[in-house]
Amino acid sequence: MTRAAPPPSAEPNGRAGMPLFNEQPLKLGLFGINCSGGLTMTEAETTYEVTWEHTSKIAKKADEVGFEALIPIARWKGFGGSTDFNGTAFETYTWAAALAAQTENIAIVATSHLPTVHPIVAAKQAATIDHVSGGRFALNLVMGWFTSEMEMFGVVQRGRTDRYAFGDEWLGVVRDLWTSDDPVDFAGEYVTVADAVSKPRPLQQPHPVLINAGNSPAGLDFSARNVDINFAAAHTLDDARTYSARIRDLAWREYRRSMSVMMSAFVICRDTEEEARQVRAHILEKGDYVGARNLATTLGMQSSSFDSQVSAGLDPFVLSFGAYTIVGTPEQVASQLVDLSRAGIDGVALAFLDYLEELTHFDENVMPLLREAGIRR
Numbered sequence: 001m002t003r004a005a006p007p008p009s010a011e012p013n014g015r016a017g018m019p020l021f022n023e024q025p026l027k028l029g030l031f032g033i034n035c036s037g038g039l040t041m042t043e044a045e046t047t048y049e050v051t052w053e054h055t056s057k058i059a060k061k062a063d064e065v066g067f068e069a070l071i072p073i074a075r076w077k078g079f080g081g082s083t084d085f086n087g088t089a090f091e092t093y094t095w096a097a098a099l100a101a102q103t104e105n106i107a108i109v110a111t112s113h114l115p116t117v118h119p120i121v122a123a124k125q126a127a128t129i130d131h132v133s134g135g136r137f138a139l140n141l142v143m144g145w146f147t148s149e150m151e152m153f154g155v156v157q158r159g160r161t162d163r164y165a166f167g168d169e170w171l172g173v174v175r176d177l178w179t180s181d182d183p184v185d186f187a188g189e190y191v192t193v194a195d196a197v198s199k200p201r202p203l204q205q206p207h208p209v210l211i212n213a214g215n216s217p218a219g220l221d222f223s224a225r226n227v228d229i230n231f232a233a234a235h236t237l238d239d240a241r242t243y244s245a246r247i248r249d250l251a252w253r254e255y256r257r258s259m260s261v262m263m264s265a266f267v268i269c270r271d272t273e274e275e276a277r278q279v280r281a282h283i284l285e286k287g288d289y290v291g292a293r294n295l296a297t298t299l300g301m302q303s304s305s306f307d308s309q310v311s312a313g314l315d316p317f318v319l320s321f322g323a324y325t326i327v328g329t330p331e332q333v334a335s336q337l338v339d340l341s342r343a344g345i346d347g348v349a350l351a352f353l354d355y356l357e358e359l360t361h362f363d364e365n366v367m368p369l370l371r372e373a374g375i376r377r
């Protein structure tokens with residue numbers, strides 16, 4: 001598996017207005033601002049709430065400070081416990097459409113559970129948001145790992161390989177609808193459409209940026225074949241390095257495709273390390289461990305991204321849904337983001353306990369250090 005040089009990150013044509021492919025060495029996004037709790041399962045004090053006014057304020061702030069993307073979590077049901085973590089959540093296509101109209105430069109993502117949306121509906125919704133945003137829309141394709149959530153729709157949860165086989169058919173139809181001059185006829189094992197059309201075409205060519213967080217062998221293969229950006233499930237710096245090399249190599253070797261790799265990270269940044277550690281301890285003290293156990297049990301059984309976190313106990317779930325966590329001073333946070341960039345990560349979608357307050361602090365205190373380090377311009 002050697003090659004002279006790694007394949008370059010995706011830099012597709014026809015996406016001139018798409019910030020996820022701008023010149024910034026490390027792209028920055030916000031993750032989870034449509035869902036109660038964001039990534040954190042705690043009763044610790046925060047001004048963060050899922051109201052339209054608040055989510056819109058955070059989105060505009062992220063746009064103003066020059067972040068590249070707003071990435072929502074697709075969630076239809078919470079995890080119980082004292083917080084019913086993620087139980088209150090804005091639907092992501094409609095959320096994205098509204099934010100597209102309220103922002104100027106940032107990419108807006110909809111995260112779509114493919115089994116819950118007919119591909120013709122999804123193709124048209126995506127094209128509509130691409131037009132509203134002026135070509136800043138991206139679609140994050142998720143297959144649905146949370147069985148009781150998927151079963152609310154009256155569908156039978158498929159095994160993982162079948163989930164991605166379904167995803168292949170679904171996406172094939174959507175891609176054809178976006179790009180074909182002729183009506184689309186398709187009769188697959190899971191999806192059938194007859195004489196199907198969808199106009200207008202998306203503004204981005206050949207189609208909006210596609211994202212997927214597949215992590216199992218079937219998921220990685222789906223990503224490598226189909227999407228522009230894979231969301232890495234990386235819990236350590238070593239994971240980030242190995243994972244990003246692996247998915248890029250797979251995409252290039254098997255499909256001659258280049259690929260970007262992003263990941264999520266939960267950040268607690270304070271002026272002193274002591275303060276940051278205290279916030280971490282406070283989040284855990286007030287943690288919703290009943291909800292965390294529900295989540296960990298579900299994840300352990302149904303998603304391969306989090307195996308190491310499940311065995312590490314519940315704290316990583318309370319803190320950050322098991323995501324990569326960075327705790328420290330602005331210098332420490334900046335230095336860890338530089339490390340991730342050097343490890344091959346093209347972008348990080350950040351989450352905070354208090355998104356609005358902490359984004360402002362991040363902009364004032366961390367962004368200048370990222371510019372000094374050359375990973376932001």
Ligand SMILES: Cc1cc2nc3c(=O)[nH]c(=O)nc-3n(C[C@H](O)[C@H](O)[C@H](O)COP(=O)(O)O)c2cc1C
Binds near residue numbers: 233
């Ligand atoms: C950054 C990131 C964001 C994700 N967002 C969602 C989401 O919004 N909704 C969801 O059901 N799953 C989400 N997932 C889970 C993935 O869709 C996927 O199930 C998981 O990464 C495991 O991969 P696998 O399906 O190949 O086992 C996310 C995963 C990651 C790493």
